[in-house]
Amino acid sequence: MESGDAALTSTSDCALLVRGEAEPGGEFLARLIERFGGIDRIEALMAQHGTQMNLPVIHTFTPNMYVREMFVPAGALLTTMIHRTEHPYVVSRGVAWVWTAESGVSRVEAGHLGVTPPGTRRLVYVEEPLVWATFHATNETDVHKLESVLA
Secondary structure (H helix, E strand, O other), X not given: OOOOOOOOOOOOHHHHHXXXXXXXXXXXXXXXXXXXXXXHHHHHHXXXXXXOOOOOEEEEXXXXXXXXXXXXXXXXXXEOOOOOOOEEEEEEEEEEEEXXXXXXXXXXXXXXXXXXXXXXXXXXXXXXEEEEEEEEEOOOOOHHHHHHHHO
């Protein structure tokens, strides 16, 4: 979301964030989850108010490996799909606050290496422009097939 984008609701914490009047971070994500009852509701409200965005993604294939690298601007609030497979990920640039049902809120920054367990879904607020890459062991090279299998 950029300044001026529609907020989730006219009275939400998101409205304050979009106008630059809220301090984003872990407490902000926790308040959103508490107020709206989970990621599904937040995602539905974002779609309803036109705050969805298409993010640049680079797909890289090597023998037995698919790498999906996503570029996210500062100020973005996004949700992820439910991940079906366990896989490593790396944050190679930027800073973000991440909420998952399993771990609550955490801060990730460039140099962070993690593992996504199956069933993970995230709510992410991007504090500084972010590059997030996931790594998947596969020989498949059809991106549409991969997207349906991985998430």
